[in-house]
Amino acid sequence: xxxxxxxxxxxxxxxxxxxxxxxxxxxxxxxxxxxxxxxxxxxxxxxxxxxxxxxxxxxxxxxxxxxxxxxxxxxxxxxxxxxxxxxxxxxxxxxxxxxxxxxxxxxxxxxxxxxxxxxxxxxxxxxxxxxxxxxxxxxxxxxxxxxxxxxxxxxxxxxxxxxxxxxxxxxxxxxxxxxxxxxxxxxxxxxxxxxxxxxxxxxxxxxxxxxxxxxxxxxxxxxxxxxxxxxxxxxxxxxxxxxxxxxxx
Amino acid sequence: xxxxxxxxxxxxxxxxxxxxxxxxxxxxxxxxxxxxxxxxxxxxxxxxxxxxxxxxxxxxxxxxxxxxxxxxxxxxxxxxxxxxxxxxxxxxxxxxxxxxxxxxxxxxxxxxxxxxxxxxxxxxxxxxxxxxxxxxxxxxxxxxxxxxxxxxxxxxxxxxxxxxxxxxxxxxxxxxxxxxxxxxxxxxxxxxxxxxxxxxxxxxxxxxxxxxxxxxxxxxxxxxxxxxxxxxxxxxxxxxxxxxxxxxxxxxxxxxxxxxxxxxxxxxxxxxxxxxxxxxxxxxxxxxxxxxxxxxxxxxxxxxxxxxxxxxxxxxxxxxxxxxxxxxxxxxxxxxxxxxxxxxxxxxxxxxxxxxxxxxxxxxxxxxxxxxxxxxxxxxxxxxxxxxxxxxxx
Numbered sequence: 001x002x003x004x005x006x007x008x009x010x011x012x013x014x015x016x017x018x019x020x021x022x023x024x025x026x027x028x029x030x031x032x033x034x035x036x037x038x039x040x041x042x043x044x045x046x047x048x049x050x051x052x053x054x055x056x057x058x059x060x061x062x063x064x065x066x067x068x069x070x071x072x073x074x075x076x077x078x079x080x081x082x083x084x085x086x087x088x089x090x091x092x093x094x095x096x097x098x099x100x101x102x103x104x105x106x107x108x109x110x111x112x113x114x115x116x117x118x119x120x121x122x123x124x125x126x127x128x129x130x131x132x133x134x135x136x137x138x139x140x141x142x143x144x145x146x147x148x149x150x151x152x153x154x155x156x157x158x159x160x161x162x163x164x165x166x167x168x169x170x171x172x173x174x175x176x177x178x179x180x181x182x183x184x185x186x187x188x189x190x191x192x193x194x195x196x197x198x199x200x201x202x203x204x205x206x207x208x209x210x211x212x213x214x215x216x217x218x219x220x221x222x223x224x225x226x227x228x229x230x231x232x233x234x235x236x237x238x239x240x241x242x243x244x245x246x247x248x249x
Numbered sequence: 250x251x252x253x254x255x256x257x258x259x260x261x262x263x264x265x266x267x268x269x270x271x272x273x274x275x276x277x278x279x280x281x282x283x284x285x286x287x288x289x290x291x292x293x294x295x296x297x298x299x300x301x302x303x304x305x306x307x308x309x310x311x312x313x314x315x316x317x318x319x320x321x322x323x324x325x326x327x328x329x330x331x332x333x334x335x336x337x338x339x340x341x342x343x344x345x346x347x348x349x350x351x352x353x354x355x356x357x358x359x360x361x362x363x364x365x366x367x368x369x370x371x372x373x374x375x376x377x378x379x380x381x382x383x384x385x386x387x388x389x390x391x392x393x394x395x396x397x398x399x400x401x402x403x404x405x406x407x408x409x410x411x412x413x414x415x416x417x418x419x420x421x422x423x424x425x426x427x428x429x430x431x432x433x434x435x436x437x438x439x440x441x442x443x444x445x446x447x448x449x450x451x452x453x454x455x456x457x458x459x460x461x462x463x464x465x466x467x468x469x470x471x472x473x474x475x476x477x478x479x480x481x482x483x484x485x486x487x488x489x490x491x492x493x494x495x496x497x498x499x500x501x502x503x504x505x506x507x508x509x510x511x512x513x514x515x516x517x518x519x520x521x522x523x524x525x526x527x528x529x530x531x532x533x534x535x536x537x538x539x540x541x542x543x544x545x546x547x548x549x550x551x552x553x554x555x556x557x558x559x560x561x562x563x564x565x566x567x568x569x570x571x572x573x574x575x576x577x578x579x580x581x582x583x584x585x586x587x588x589x590x591x592x593x594x595x596x597x598x599x600x601x602x603x604x605x606x607x608x609x610x611x612x613x614x615x616x617x618x619x620x621x622x623x624x625x626x627x628x629x630x631x632x633x634x635x636x637x638x639x640x641x642x643x
Contacts, residue, residue, distance in 0.1 A: 014253055070268055077272060185279055188310030188323035188333075191272045
């Protein structure tokens with residue numbers, strides 16, 4: 001089985017975000033970048049599927065600047081076989097990224113192309129399904145369970161109030177959700193081995209795109225909590241505050 | 250969701266680390282957050298080493314990580330190795346001690362003083378955690394003066410017979426193999442000390458835990474008894490030669506402890522800072538009081554100084570020019586610094602600071618052991634004094 005994982009380098013979710021001087025991007029100074037956490041579910045799934053099959057190849061792709069090489073090496077340290085950086089300045093238009101990925105991935109003979117269901121920096125949910133569409137492949141999104149047997153994918157996704165089971169033939173594009181697996185940590189030997197694994201850099205030109213980010217704003221700061229009292233005596237005041245101050249009831 | 254530790258890095262030390270050093274640090278850091286932190290308070294209160302963690306640590310490559318890959322080790326440089334110890338001790342000194350003993354005091358002497366057969370036989374099994382080791386040097390009456398040890402090894406029937414008592418042995422009751430240091434010659438001759446690999450199931454070898462510890466409670470500390478323990482000639486570490494061989498192992502372990510102290514101090518600083526920001530007293534966070542700010546400023550200053558000193562120590566070790574005296578300075582400084590941070594953090598936390606739910610008092614109690622073991626603070630003072638003046642005061 002030959003499996004591709006598409007990986008994005010994103011700011012660590014615990015990073016304190018500062019808006020850049022242009023008001024439309026984040027200030028990357030001092031920001032720690034990590035593999036997109038949802039993509040880690042895809043990496044784990046790819047490695048586990050190859051381990052279970054006993055043979056195959058797992059390839060990690062990332063689109064971005066040279067800094068994404070480190071992110072790719074993290075995936076190699078976890079156990080992916082080789083990496084490809086599609087070197088570009090990136091795009092705020094998911095379609096442009098999907099076009100570049102599709103152009104690279106087509107005719108490579110992948111049985112599965114895996115994504116995280118979204119990237120935690122832009123929350124677009126776009127690139128996986130768009131890539132599938134451009135490649136003319138079936139796509140199942142937000143998987144929490146995955147079984148591959150006899151050229152068929154059986155997948156479960158959590159939907160509002162229930163679980164949906166679906167199936168499709170390989171090759172296919174899948175996007176992965178939290179709950180699919182527990183991504184392994186890169187072992188220390190894996191970190192050393194990653195330095196010796198093949199990592200190809202290919203320059204790609206992205207189109208201008210049709211989506212432009214006009215501005216970014218931080219959410220309003222949460223004000224401090226308030227303790228209104230203890231026990232039944234506090235209930236009337238609590239109800240009054242919820243109704244009149246917080247306006248939630 | 251697990252709380253994530255983001256480190257203390259006031260002077261951008263990260264920019265002086267390689268990508269692989271940071272990756273190693275991050276793996277251990279995440280593992281500590283996800284697997285050690287949820288169990289450590291309970292293990293500490295129960296006085297139990299969290300043994301379920303050993304296979305995970307082995308799988309990730311924490312044991313003997315700076316030894317070569319051909320023995321199943323990760324082949325890391327010494328800075329990356331130090332960062333492992335830093336992160337483990339950020340969790341707990343007892344768990345770091347386990348890894349220190351396994352790597353620096355059991356695998357290192359086999360690697361450094363062992364035959365090829367001994368290395369091939371033992372190192373992969375110790376790296377994988379199948380075997381757990383302990384280091385038998387200290388004796389009831391010979392702590393700071395290990396050269397005076399009175400355990401003996403006598404040649405008999407083509408092998409050796411060992412007799413003696415060892416004390417304060419980390420992992421002693423848990424170990425499947427012990428590195429035992431014994432005198433092969435006259436009891437007054439420290440140059441006759443040699444190291445032996447003694448499987449714990451050898452008749453005459455027994456271990457019993459030392460009870461009643463108020464420090465390093467999540468670590469086993471044992472007494473070893475050797476009563477006519479017969480081992481084959483192949484048990485001798487052939488390249489071990491005199492007490493200095495044992496001291497070389499201690500230099501390795503102390504190097505890791507110097508890093509470990511930074512980890513414990515970071516944990517206490519982070520906890521103190523977070524607590525100070527959230528604890529409201531007199532209608533404002535206690536972080537807005539001068540006394541607590543002074544505590545935090547002092548901690549951050551000491552941690553930052555220790556980080557750069559210890560990073561350079563690691564670079565010297567990788568270059569092959571590190572001296573035992575430089576290790577003494579770092580061990581002495583960093584553990585004392587960490588103990589001070591832990592005490593100040595505990596005080597900043599007020600009454601909550603005495604609870605196991607917080608780490609400060611556990612670290613504070615642990616660090617009293619670390620202050621005393623692997624060369625007491627005072628002995629390192631005298632070692633430095635001797636190096637400075639050329640005159641020995643001990």
